Amino acid sequence: MVEKKEATPSVVSDTTLKPTHTKKKKPRKTNVTQYAPLVEQGHWPIIVQHSQSKGRHAVAKEDLSAGTVICQERAATLVVSTPCVSEFCHRCVGSLLKAQLLQQRVSCPACAKTTYCSSACQKADAARHVLECPIVPKLTDIATKHDINVDLLRLTLSLIVRRVLEERRAKMAKEEVTDAPIAPWWCINELALHPQVFDKNWVKCVAAAAQDMSEILPESLAMSAPKLVELACRINTNAHSLSDDDEKTADTAFGLFPMGSLFFKHSCAPNCHFTADRGILTYRTIKPIKAGEELLVSHIELFQPRSTRKQELLNTKQIRCDCSRCRVPLRKSVDRFLDGVLCEKCHVGVYLSESEFPEIAKDAHPVENGASANGSKAEGEQDSKAIDTKSEDVVDDSKTLASKDSEQAVERTEEEKQAAEQEAKAREELLKKECRCDNCGHVKKHIEVEMLRIQVQRDYQQIFQFVQSKNHGATITYFRLFIDRYQKGRLLHPYHVHLVNAHLPLLTAYKTLGDYASCLPIIKHVIDVYESSNIVAPLRHEFVELYAELGMILSALAIANRAEGNGRVHRGGEVLEKRYKRETLEAYRKAYEVCRICLGEQSAKTVELKKKARV
Incomplete structure (x- = not known):
């Protein structure tokens, strides 16, 4: 199954962002009245507000039903990613293969780097491309020289061109954009910057590339190197990656959508959802919303542990999440x-x-729980002694090494001594830490729980190599063993992200081999987990794909059932075939009902599902 994803946040740098501790600044006062004309232009049922606690945010202007469009924005800038430049239109991200079959594909003869799906897209992009055409071919050499992503430079150049066109008051496109306006340049300057959180080496590389880039820009596009770095940082924080029409190719293109980034705050329990289609980002409600209620979207995958979500948001969007879902005590x-x-x-x-159990004193553990940790109190004490003995051995070894170093090397600095002391203290504290069952109170060493989590992740990653190499037989064998060990062996909770994710490549492998009978219980299990956990809202795109996948599998089983009898089905087989067909329509109807809410009635996916559901 290919999971359908909404437009996702993109980090177009080649390094991981490393947050640094900085002094908290006073939030600047935002003049939200400047956004009113933009909202009125789009006829969106929202109000942009500002408060001391939330900062800038959008609320519903009136009561909204599920599926209401609250914002539509055309990308301020958009580039097809380098690996996909010959596959997708550089204007609308449509398929160039389809355009070639229709003999409509058009390329720029000057730079040979830009291709369109039709002459209409080429004409719509002409004012912009004529300015960047002589510069685009030179960006690859600059990116290679300074070891940065060329798409970041392409996006930066595209934004500069965008600013110049706006200053000239030239139209960005010869098309009606009243339903999907483009954000003015001042909105781009309002986007979050956060230069202090980027890796210093990455910033250094970008600065060097910006210097080279500023030297090749003509006078009409002139911009200083520091300003280019600033623009690159805004892009890196706020850009979105887009997928193709069929959602089969991730990171097809990168785009910047300033108004959505400014208006809608992140939440791990969103009430809105955004999707990309041909360079336009559309925001819709996914549940009924009352007037005055804040409008929230998610920038990450929701079926993830809290710690993973928080780290991803900090790394990619510089957001320290404090949403309603993240505020709930983990125990609840x-x-x-x-x-x-x-x-x-x-x-x-x-x-x-144990920090999740504030009512229990730190050092007070019931005797029966301590005794049951490894079957008996004596065994627990033996394990504790074994750990202590190992710790003592490590301390003795470190003392020996320290004495040798003191004879041969320069004495440690005061900072090094403090660092070593802190590290030793941290290890000691880790060995003392314990975890407690949230149901029966059973106690287990924290380090043992963490070691199991690490082992699960290593096993999953090792098996996933078979998925990447498309070794379907090995994928089935080892993911079956993985599920048997950790789920049937009752080591992990059924909602554990690695257990749930293990079912998806297993499903794909069986489907590729045509074993739909084995696919059916797997897809039903995944749907059951998503429905019962209530982690993902029922009107999001994840459920469209799950229900559609179930419909496809049931339809294939109905066809296979008839084929086995060479068109002559016995009574039992006929009953089974009718059941498959009935359940197929039911699955497609569910997919259609969700799809029309989160993608809209006019979406190609919705139209396709409506036909299959016979609605």
Whole structure:
């Protein structure tokens, strides 16, 4: 199954962002009245507000039903990613293969780097491309020289051209954009910057590339190197990656959509959803919303543990998430199951850090729980002694090495001594830490729980190599063993992200081999997990793909059932075929009902599902 994804945040740098601790600044006062004309131009049922606690945010102007369009924005700038430049239109991100079959494909004869799906797209992009055409071919050499992503330079150049065109008051495109306006340049300057959180080496490389780029820009596009770096940082923080029409190719293109970035704040429990289509980002509600209620979107995959979500948001969007879902104590949240290690005593609860149990004193553990950790108190003491003995050995070894170093090397600086002391203290504290079952209170060493989590991740990554090499037989064998060990062996909670994710490549492998009978229980299990966990809102795109996949599998089983009898189906087989057909229509109808809400009635996907559901 190919999972359908909405437009996702993109980090077009080649390095991981490393947040640094900076002094908290006073939030600047935002003049939200400047956004009113933009909202009125788009006829969107929203109001942009500002408060001390939330900063700038959008709320519903009136009561909104699920599926209401609250914003549509054409990209301020958009580039097809380098690996896909020969596959997708550089204006609308439509398929160039389809255009070639229709003999409509057009390329720029001057730079030979820009291709369109039709002469209409070429004409619409002419004013912009004529300015960047002589510069685009030179960007690859600059990016290679300074070891940065060439798409970042392409986006930066495209934005500069965008600014110049706006200053000249030239039209960006010869088309009606009243339904999807383009953000003015001042909106781009309002976007979050966060230069202090980027990796210093990355910033250094970008600065060097910006210097080279500023030297090749003509006078009409002139911009200083520091300004180019600033623009690159804004892009890196706010750009979105887009996928193709069929959602089969991730990172087809990168685009900047300033108004959506400014208006809608992130939440891990969103009430709105955005999708990209031909360079336009559309925001829709996915549940009924009351007037005055804040409008929230998600920038990440929702079926992830809390710690993973928080780290991803910090790394890619510089957001320290404090949404309603992340504020709920872990002990009371479904988040605890997503990386949950099942209790070895009751096999119902999951182990949580003792900090999640404030009512229990730090050093006070019931004797029976301590005794049951490894079957008996004596065994627990033996394990503790074994750990202590190992710790003592490590300390002795470190003392020996330290004495040798003191004889041969320069004495440690005061900072090094403090760092070593802090590291030793941290190790000691880690060995003392314990986890407690949220159901029965059973106690287990924190380090044992963490070691199991690490082992699960390593096993998953190792098996996933078979998926990448398209070795379907090995994928089936080893992911079956993975599920048997960790789910049927009652080591991990059924909602654990690696257990759920293990079913998806397994499903794909069976489907590729044409074994639809094995596919059916797998897709039903995944749907059951998504429905029962209530982690993902029921009107999001994930459910469109899950229900559509179920419909396809049931339809294939109905066809296979008839084929086995060479068109002559016995009574039992006929009953089974009718059941498959009935369930197929039911699955497609569910997919259609969700799709028309989150993608709209006019979406090609919605039209396709409507036909299959016979609505």
